[in-house]
Amino acid sequence: MRKKIVIGNWKMNKMRSDAIETVKELYAAVGDPSEVEYGVCPPFLYLSELVRENTVGIGAQDVFWKDSGAFTGFTSPAMLKDLGVKYAIIGHSERRGRFGKLEVPESTIGSFAETDETVNLKLKACLAHGLIPIVCVGETLAEREAGKTDSVIGGQISGALAGLSDAELDTLVIAYEPVWAIGTGKVCDAAEANRVCAMIRSCLPASLRGSIRIQYGGSVNPANARELFSQSDIDGGLVGGASLKASDFAEVVRAAI
Ligand code: PEP
Numbered sequence: 001m002r003k004k005i006v007i008g009n010w011k012m013n014k015m016r017s018d019a020i021e022t023v024k025e026l027y028a029a030v031g032d033p034s035e036v037e038y039g040v041c042p043p044f045l046y047l048s049e050l051v052r053e054n055t056v057g058i059g060a061q062d063v064f065w066k067d068s069g070a071f072t073g074f075t076s077p078a079m080l081k082d083l084g085v086k087y088a089i090i091g092h093s094e095r096r097g098r099f100g101k102l103e104v105p106e107s108t109i110g111s112f113a114e115t116d117e118t119v120n121l122k123l124k125a126c127l128a129h130g131l132i133p134i135v136c137v138g139e140t141l142a143e144r145e146a147g148k149t150d151s152v153i154g155g156q157i158s159g160a161l162a163g164l165s166d167a168e169l170d171t172l173v174i175a176y177e178p179v180w181a182i183g184t185g186k187v188c189d190a191a192e193a194n195r196v197c198a199m200i201r202s203c204l205p206a207s208l209r210g211s212i213r214i215q216y217g218g219s220v221n222p223a224n225a226r227e228l229f230s231q232s233d234i235d236g237g238l239v240g241g242a243s244l245k246a247s248d249f250a251e252v253v254r255a256a257i
Contacts, residue, residue, distance in 0.1 A: 002213050004229060004236040004256040005173060007059060007134060008040040008243025009089060009217075019046040020053070025246035026253075027055035036236065036256040040243060041089055044075060051084040059087025059134070062095060065118070065125035077122075077129040087132045089238075091119035091160065093179045098140055100182035100218070116159025123160055127168050134173045134238065135160050136217070137200070141180035149178075150199050157203045166205045174200055174214045175238040181218025183240055187228075188218055194231035201233055222248050225255035 014022065019042050030038065039057025042050055050058045064074035080088060093099065097112035104112075119135060126133040137156040139149040153176070161169065176197050181188050188196075197214045204212055216228050217238030228234055236256050243249040 002211060002235045003037055004035065005037045005213050005215060006229075006236045006253045006256050007038065007057075007087060007089075007215070007238050008249050009061060009092070009238055009240050010040060010042045010244060011061065011094070011240060012043060013244055014042065014046075016046060016049070019043075020049060022244070022246045023050050023053050023056055026250055027053075029246060029250035030056075030253050033254075033257055036253060038253045038256075039087060040249075041087065047080070047085055048083055057086045058084070059089060059132075060085055061089050061092070063088040063090065063122055063126060063131070065121035067125075077125045077131050081129045081131055085131065087134055087173075088122070088126050089134045089136065089175075090122045090126065091116075091156070092136045093138055093177060093182060098138075098179045100179050100184045116156060119156075119160045120162050123172075124164060124168075127164070127171070132171050132173060134175050134215070136175045136177050136238070138177040138179050138182075138218070144178070144180065149196065153196065153200060154203055157200060161204075166207045169205070169208055170211065172208075172212050174212065175217045176200055176214060177217035177238060183219070185219050187220065187224050188216070190224075190227045190231055190234075193228060194233050197231070197233035220252060222251035222255070225252045229256045 041059040041061045067078045095114040097109040139152045143152045193216045213235035215236045215238045216234045220237045220239045221242040
């Protein structure tokens with residue numbers, strides 16, 4: 001039986017005091033339910049303080065793969081682990097330069113150049129340091145309309161998992177996030193999201209198919225979460241906009257119970 005996991009991705013939102021307040025409110029509303037694991041991924045600046053709250057699980061929105069060295073502006077998995085961070089999101093579509101809603105000049109897309117190879121390096125580094133990796137995969141609208149959803153996602157999964165043994169992958173969490181559903185208010189139909197999550201499961205090593213958790217992400221909110229999370233192959237959610245307000249996110253987390 002897979003324990004559901006619901007994680008909030010705050011992206012580049014919130015000032016410090018609001019971040020602390022939101023975590024306090026969220027924990028007051030949800031507490032420590034045994035049925036669901038949950039947490040938030042705040043901006044890096046707030047990780048240390050939110051870990052010290054010692055309430056909800058705290059994750060990073062990205063991670064580098066080297067332990068230390070001349071890598072200006074990056075944060076290593078060793079540093080995150082040392083701080084008490086539990087999760088790391090890897091390969092979010094916004095970091096791959098694949099946006100559901102383009103909010104940057106197209107000429108700057110090269111600044112968001114996560115690839116399947118960097119996802120693989122980051123995944124290996126997270127697993128080596130005991131961080132729970134949340135690897136994001138998903139198709140763009142153009143890829144879906146061209147009938148390429150399954151092949152695009154299959155390629156992202158095999159690229160991410162390359163060279164890793166079954167034993168190393170046991171804590172892996174995958175988030176199926178159709179790019180066209182992220183931040184757009186256009187949620188994927190629950191049956192279709194479940195079909196893609198089942199397809200992802202079939203791409204996993206046989207020994208892990210029953211245990212690896214696969215989240216759905218893309219415009220999850222308190223009104224649609226229960227239907228999504230009750231699907232047989234959806235084990236919770238990765239939630240952006242609806243994780244910013246504690247009362248909304250608390251409802252989303254409780255929808256997984
Ligand atoms: C996300 O950022 O991963 C996400 C799913 O965002 P939203 O819930 O706002 O669509």
